Amino acid sequence: xxxxxxxxxxxxxxxxxxxxxxxxxxxxxxxxxxxxxxxxxxxxxxxxxxxxxxxxxxxxxxxxxxxxxxxxxxxxxxxxxxxxxxxxxxxxxxxxxxxxxxxxxxxxxxxxxxxxxxxxxxxxxxxxxxxxxxxxxxxxxxxxxxxxxxxxxxxxxxxxxxxxxxxxxxxxxxxxxxxxxxxxxxxxxxxxxx
Amino acid sequence: xxxxxxxxxxxxxxxxxxxxxxxxxxxxxxxxxxxxxxxxxxxxxxxxxxxxxxxxxxxxxxxxxxxx
Numbered sequence: 100x101x102x103x104x105x106x107x108x109x110x111x112x113x114x115x116x117x118x119x120x121x122x123x124x125x126x127x128x129x130x131x132x133x134x135x136x137x138x139x140x141x142x143x144x145x146x147x148x149x150x151x152x153x154x155x156x157x158x159x160x161x162x163x164x165x166x167x168x169x170x171x172x173x174x175x176x177x178x179x180x181x182x183x184x185x186x187x188x189x190x191x192x193x194x195x196x197x198x199x200x201x202x203x204x205x206x207x208x209x210x211x212x213x214x215x216x217x218x219x220x221x222x223x224x225x226x227x228x229x230x231x232x233x234x235x236x237x238x239x240x241x242x243x244x245x246x247x248x249x250x251x252x253x254x255x256x257x258x259x260x261x262x263x264x265x266x267x268x269x270x271x272x273x274x275x276x277x278x279x280x281x282x283x284x285x286x287x288x289x290x291x292x293x
Numbered sequence: 294x295x296x297x298x299x300x301x302x303x304x305x306x307x308x309x310x311x312x313x314x315x316x317x318x319x320x321x322x323x324x325x326x327x328x329x330x331x332x333x334x335x336x337x338x339x340x341x342x343x344x345x346x347x348x349x350x351x352x353x354x355x356x357x358x359x360x361x
């Protein structure tokens with residue numbers, strides 16, 4: 100790769116560290132941008148911007164978090180140009196799954212309740228974030244997309260409702276299901292480390 | 294979704310609605326009071342609330358929410 104040679108302060112190792120995150124970034128971008136060419140562009144621009152600004156990377160955050168921050172700006176720019184696009188209706192079995200976690204009185208079901216906390220045994224931050232990433236990948240695609248508009252792009256609910264032609268009630272339900280399923284998946288993952 | 298939150302007694306499922314919605318909006322004083330009351334007396338919801346808080350802070354880190 101000749102890109103790193105043209106950039107002061109970075110080394111071949113820098114480029115490796117940055118491009119290692121490419122597939123995660125691409126999945127994030129593809130969920131947000133309807134066109135896969137736009138998603139590729141946003142990720143490519145992010146990788147080059149990171150390479151140019153490597154000296155600005157503070158070790159306080161992981162490389163992945165830092166790149167996510169840069170990619171967010173690229174995605175927001177692309178959405179500004181292209182719009183959000185309607186949310187497709189898709190089959191989602193989350194309601195039945197969530198129902199099974201509660202009793203008829205809407206109390207937590209003692210049998211299915213998972214009580215693992217994220218303990219100190221997961222010392223590696225990357226392992227911990229890996230669990231969350233895996234769990235996000237398991238969400239139904241539409242849920243993941245809307246969830247990330249809110250949690251990653253930081254859009255207001257009203258913006259998402261208008262841009263995706265969803266009612267306020269629908270959006271609330273979708274975000275609720277996504278968070279509930281993420282919790283369930285994450286706590287099971289934490290349990291694996293006990 | 295969380296009609297019961299206007300009364301003082303809410304269910305475990307209601308607490309999950311409130312804990313999740315608190316990510317998107319400020320809860321009313323009544324909602325906050327119902328939530329606190331329930332969590333104080335329910336061991337399951339104490340654990341679940343802690344799990345949600347751990348999950349949300351990890352999400353913030355992964356997705357770099359604290360960055361400008």
